Amino acid sequence: MASRFYQWIDRRLRLKPLEQTLLNEPIPGGASWNYVFGSATLFLFGLQALTGMFLMVYYVPATDHAYSTVQYIQHEVWGGWFVRGLHHWGASAVMMAIGLHMLQVFFDGAYKRPRELMWIVGVILLAMMLAFGFTGYLLPWDQNAYWATQVGINMVGSVPLIGDFLVKVLRGGETLGALTLSRFFAFHVAFLPAAIVFGIMLHLFILRRVGPAGPHDEARANAGSETFYPRQVFMDALVMLGVFGIVSILAISVEFPLADRANPSDHTFIPVPEWYFLFFYELLKYAPGALGPLATWLLPTLFFTGLLLLPFVDRNPERHPSSRRVVLAGGLSFLIVVFGLLGISLRDLYAVPKRDPSVARGIALVQEFKCQTCHRIHGEGANLAPDLSFVADRRPDRNWHIQHFKNPAAVNPGSFMPKFPLNDQQLNDLTSYMLTLKSG
Amino acid sequence: MEDGLSTPVGTRRSFFVKTTVFISSLIGISLAVPLIGYVIAPAFQRRPKEWVSLGKTDELPIEEPKALDYSLTEKDGWQERHATKGVWAVKQADGHVTVYSPICPHLGCGFRWDQQDRLFKCPCHGSIFNIDGTVKAGPAPRPLDTLPSKIENGNLLIQYEEFKSGLAKKVEL
Numbered sequence: 001m002a003s004r005f006y007q008w009i010d011r012r013l014r015l016k017p018l019e020q021t022l023l024n025e026p027i028p029g030g031a032s033w034n035y036v037f038g039s040a041t042l043f044l045f046g047l048q049a050l051t052g053m054f055l056m057v058y059y060v061p062a063t064d065h066a067y068s069t070v071q072y073i074q075h076e077v078w079g080g081w082f083v084r085g086l087h088h089w090g091a092s093a094v095m096m097a098i099g100l101h102m103l104q105v106f107f108d109g110a111y112k113r114p115r116e117l118m119w120i121v122g123v124i125l126l127a128m129m130l131a132f133g134f135t136g137y138l139l140p141w142d143q144n145a146y147w148a149t150q151v152g153i154n155m156v157g158s159v160p161l162i163g164d165f166l167v168k169v170l171r172g173g174e175t176l177g178a179l180t181l182s183r184f185f186a187f188h189v190a191f192l193p194a195a196i197v198f199g200i201m202l203h204l205f206i207l208r209r210v211g212p213a214g215p216h217d218e219a220r221a222n223a224g225s226e227t228f229y230p231r232q233v234f235m236d237a238l239v240m241l242g243v244f245g246i247v248s249i250l251a252i253s254v255e256f257p258l259a260d261r262a263n264p265s266d267h268t269f270i271p272v273p274e275w276y277f278l279f280f281y282e283l284l285k286y287a288p289g290a291l292g293p294l295a296t297w298l299l300p301t302l303f304f305t306g307l308l309l310l311p312f313v314d315r316n317p318e319r320h321p322s323s324r325r326v327v328l329a330g331g332l333s334f335l336i337v338v339f340g341l342l343g344i345s346l347r348d349l350y351a352v353p354k355r356d357p358s359v360a361r362g363i364a365l366v367q368e369f370k371c372q373t374c375h376r377i378h379g380e381g382a383n384l385a386p387d388l389s390f391v392a393d394r395r396p397d398r399n400w401h402i403q404h405f406k407n408p409a410a411v412n413p414g415s416f417m418p419k420f421p422l423n424d425q426q427l428n429d430l431t432s433y434m435l436t437l438k439s440g
Numbered sequence: 441m442e443d444g445l446s447t448p449v450g451t452r453r454s455f456f457v458k459t460t461v462f463i464s465s466l467i468g469i470s471l472a473v474p475l476i477g478y479v480i481a482p483a484f485q486r487r488p489k490e491w492v493s494l495g496k497t498d499e500l501p502i503e504e505p506k507a508l509d510y511s512l513t514e515k516d517g518w519q520e521r522h523a524t525k526g527v528w529a530v531k532q533a534d535g536h537v538t539v540y541s542p543i544c545p546h547l548g549c550g551f552r553w554d555q556q557d558r559l560f561k562c563p564c565h566g567s568i569f570n571i572d573g574t575v576k577a578g579p580a581p582r583p584l585d586t587l588p589s590k591i592e593n594g595n596l597l598i599q600y601e602e603f604k605s606g607l608a609k610k611v612e613l
Contacts (some may be wrong), residue, residue: 069518072518078481079477082478230448230460231447244470
């Protein structure tokens with residue numbers, strides 16, 4: 001049935017030569033599990049595109065709806081948690097697949113002449129994937145999204161001369177807000193996908209023009225070849241199934257909850273970037289003072305410049321690892337630094353005390369009693385009563401706050417603040433929150 | 441060709457081809473089921489029915505239709521919307537109250553009570569109903585739609601429902 005249909009189409013569109021070109025590309029040295037990483041990356045990118053489109057069915061990129069729509073997807077739409085889980089874990093998986101793909105190409109010396117262009121396009125694709133990760137992270141508009149993006153944008157601000165300009169362009173305004181969200185959304189779902197599809201096509205076009213590199217071992221490479229179809233396709237498919245299985249199991253079993261809705265006035269929140277940015281986050285801790293800004297822009301610039309120039313710096317035509325000890329040692333030291341920093345960062349993250357629950361309850365009480373009808377806290381609220389943004393600088397004494405909440409006029413004669421009906425725990429919680437409001 | 445380095449042929453080839461097709465279908469189906477369900481599920485979700493109070497029944501005049509308005513919070517996807525709805529209530533001499541949906545069963549216009557003729561009249565296509573809801577004239581295919589109602593502690597409670605228009609039978613939307 002399928003073949004009769006295919007023949008019917010083939011008689012009209014003459015697909016056979018196309019099929020020949022697509023599937024019968026010879027692979028020197030035969031199919032191998034070493035070559036599955038590119039296909040796995042492509043598969044995961046497709047999965048991201050698909051789940052992303054489906055997320056857009058309900059997602060609204062506006063600050064007053066983004067969080068509720070993600071909540072709606074997560075908790076109310078049938079299967080929504082699974083679709084979001086696939087997209088979340090798929091993002092991590094695609095980064096891993098790219099990492100493994102690049103390692104394989106690096107180890108096999110497959111970036112060398114005549115494949116320099118394929119490597120360069122690949123490095124640009126890596127940068128685009130990181131941009132996907134960065135822009136996508138803001139979209140749920142929860143506390144983590146907001147504050148991690150704030151940090152990310154501030155890092156861009158350290159670029160000399162044009163830093164301020166870049167920050168303004170990224171934010172779309174003076175502060176991170178509605179305009180930032182809508183432009184991050186547009187980049188995440190329209191500009192970047194269009195650009196990356198072009199990049200992927202170019203990457204594959206170059207692959208077909210120069211052909212696969214094959215094994216670094218000449219004896220194996222010269223032993224013969226086999227076509228891409230069916231054995232390499234079969235291996236790729238098996239790996240795709242494995243990858244899909246892992247991402248699905250993660251989506252089903254590891255919940256990825258939203259933090260609270262983004263609150264620009266809550267400076268107590270400690271954001272955590274995605275794990276693939278974590279090593280860099282950790283590195284910044286070791287770059288004190290004047291070195292800080294250099295680390296935030298100089299290192300990434302050096303990293304990408306180094307990658308782009310690699311095929312031109314390492315011109316040794318030899319691909320076998322045993323003849324490339326210096327380059328491989330360089331790559332290995334880079335990996336040790338990255339994974340060392342990632343390890344330290346992960347260890348520290350789990351040691352970070354989570355926010356004091358008392359402070360969290362205090363923040364909720366401020367909302368409940370509508371304190372911001374009169375007080376301003378970090379730019380939010382009216383200006384009728386004293387600004388509380390840094391109240392702990394002026395009033396560091398716990399007891400003062402408790403007495404003041406009990407009877408404002410008794411502690412502060414002439415105060416028109418009402419006595420709120422607070423029990424002891426509420427007094428303590430509110431005071432705990434007040435004491436976190438300090439400049440230092 | 442040496443062993444393992446030639447393109448597979450025969451049964452070995454067909455094993456690879458068939459397994460690849462099987463794997464692709466497996467991934468495709470595992471994705472299609474949740475994704476299609478995800479898109480269409482909200483369309484088939486029934487809104488939960490709640491009893492809403494329309495006030496005391498002793499304030500209603502006997503054998504005299506009265507338009508009762510009430511406000512409610514409707515869920516529209518992720519949004520909550522405050523809406524005002526109106527229904528027609530007719531109290532009989534025995535104290536029983538009939539509540540009519542405000543929507544004409546013909547094509548969904550809002551009908552009115554004509555005090556002079558003592559008839560419900562729909563201005564769109566001229567359907568006319570008696571006070572008991574039966575069709576007196578016009579194209580309406582069925583009587584006015586009654587809403588589930590009950591009286592508790594003198595309060596009139598109803599469940600708001602909408603029905604398909606243009607059918608001879610009352611079918612809930």
